[in-house]
Amino acid sequence: AAGVIQSPRHLIKEKRETATLKCYPIPRHDTVYWYQQGPGQDPQFLISFYEKMQSDKGSIPDRFSAQQFSDYHSELNMSSLELGDSALYFCASSLGGGNEKLFFGSGTQLSVL
């Protein structure tokens, strides 16, 4: 069965550069969530989208923005990267905005040098 696809798997950037992470949800899933997991930390909720509209917002820095496109894939754009942005970024998807099961992708490991 198709799972949540994230690309790239690994990304290396330098300070002050920009990065774009992509997330392709499970087919027919209409809700996408982004989480950030720092080294040895628990995942922190960043932002979510339902039917292409932002549905909730967590601890997402102003330097980051995200959107969900008409095909339901989502992109997380990160500008003016800082060393502290180095983390594993997870995307999850679900069907509907209720408490349906979340499916997580394998994550994008971002390293800022």
Next chain:
Amino acid sequence: AQSVTQLDSQVPVFEEAPVELRCNYSSSVSVYLFWYVQYPNQGLQLLLKYLSGSTLVKGINGFEAEFNKSQTSFHLRKPSVHISDTAEYFCAVSDGGGYNKLIFGAGTRLAVHP
């Protein structure tokens, strides 16, 4: 505000021994509770969840958890662990109203030794 406390950062245990990973939550509203497992360099995989109904929840890989409202706990148990259970385990809570926004605990590292 919701929060999750995982009382043990690391739990070492021998293979075939029973294990309990502790989780306490705080919330002023009804909650939904989850346990996720994270293997090295992998994403989060749902072990089990409590939404309503029976307080004893059975999940994958032989794990189970019991929701205790009076003690605000949702401890994870397995009667006999395997080497392959070595991983990071996260307890999470959702109030059900925020489009599944999960608040995670700090995680418990389960290390199973032969």
